[in-house]
Amino acid sequence: MKNQSVYLKALVKGDTNQILKIYEASFPNVKRFVFQNKGNQADAEDVFQKALMQLTVRYKKEKFEIKSSFEAYLFTVCKNLWRRKLNKSKNEVTIDGVIELKSEERDIAMSVLEQERWEFFQEKLELISDNCKEILKRFFKKIAYKDIAKELGYNDENVVRQRVFKCKSKLSQMIKEDIRFKELKEL
C-alpha cells in the first residue's frame, strides 16, 4: 500500500494539505471511539493531534514501515493514547494527590517508547498459532475459563487452563528470545 509512507512523509514535511486529508479519512472513526469511551470532542481532537505528533517524531527519528493501512495504524495509535490517558488520570488521582509536572513534549516522548514496546508485544502475539492466539486474547481480556471453553468449543475449563499455560509459556519464550526484549524490559 502506497499511502502509508505518503502520509508519513507529509507529516515530516509539515504538508498541511496532505495532513488535512488524514483528518478527513481518519478523524470520524477516532472521534466515534473516544465518544464511546467516556471522551468528548476536545479529547478526540487532542488524541488525534498527539497521535500525529507521535508518528512525526518517530518517523523523523528513524524511518519505519507500517504493515497495515495507514488509517488502521493511526487508529490503533489513537486508541492506545486514549487508553493511556484514561489510565493516567486514574494514576494521577491515586498517587498521593501529587501530579507530576511534565511538558507536553516529554509526555509524547514517553508515549513513543510505550507505543514501540506495545508494538513489539503485539508482533510476538501474531507469531504463535491461531489457536493459541484466540485463547490467549480471551485470557488477557480476563474472560473466565468456562466461557472461553464454551465459546471456542473445548470440553471443559480444565482443558482451557492447560492450553492457556502451554500457549503462555510458548509466547513468553518467544518474547524472551527476541534480542529486543532485553532492551525493552528495561523500560
Place this chain on the structure above:
Amino acid sequence: MNFSEDILQQIEDYLNGTMTKAQTFAFETQIKENADLAKALGINKKMRLQYSDEEWDFVKDYKNRKKINELEVLLKSNELQDKKKAIQNAGDLYFNKVKPENEIRRNKSLPFLAIAASIVLLIGYFTFFNNDLTNQEIYAQHNSWEELPSLVSRSETNSSLLSNGESAFINKDYKLAEEHFNAYVSNKKEVNINALLYLGVSQLELENYNSALKSFQKIIDSNTLDQSKGYWYKALVYLKMDDEKNTINTLNSIVKDSKNFNFVKAEKLLKELN
C-alpha cells in the same frame, strides 16, 4: 525453565490477588529464593499489562532518561514545533470546514431576520454602525490580550521568568512583565514567539512604541509559521500611534496570504481605515 502446573497456577493466583495471606507470604518467599520463578512472574505480569484492553503499561521516566530526553529535545526543536503547527493548521481547517457546513444547513430553516442578525454578528458590530470611529477607538477594540497563549505549562529552564512575567502581565503590571520577558528573551538563543509577543505587548502598553515594534519585527524575522503574528501586532502599534499609513502598510502584508494570522480581521480593519 518449565514449571509444574501447580506453580503456574500459583503465578496466576498471585497476580489475580486470590491467594490467602499465608499463601502470598509463602509464594513471595519462593520468589526471593528462585530467580527463574521471579523471572516467570515478571514476564507474566508484563504480558497481562501489555495485552490488556484496559490498562496501559507506562514507561518509567527514571529508567529511560536518555531516550526520553532525546525525543523531548527533538520534539521541542523549531523544526518539530513547525510540524506541530502544520498539524494544528490542518486540524483547524478540517474543523472549520466541517462546522460551517452544519451551520449553513441549520440556517436554511431560520427566518430571514435571524440570518441577517447572524451576519451582523459575524462581520462585527462596529463595521455596521460605527464607521466614524477614531483610530484610538478601533485600537481599543483590538487590544484585549486574552487571546495570547498561556506560557505557564512550559517546563524549561528560565521558566520562572516566563511564569512571573505572565502573572505580572495578567495583573497589568507591564513594567515588571517587560523586565521579566526582556530578561528571558535576551538569555535565549532560539526565538520564543510567545515570549516575544508578551514582551512586545507589554512595551506597547507602556507606550514604548519603538521597542514594541522591534520585538514584533523579531517575530516577523523568525521564519516560523507564527511569523505573521508579528505583522498583526505591529499594525496595532501603529494604530495606537495614530500612524495610519504604516498601519495600512502592515495590514496589507497580512492580507497577501489567507493563511496569515488574523487574515479576516486584517481585511475588516483595512476596510474601516480606508
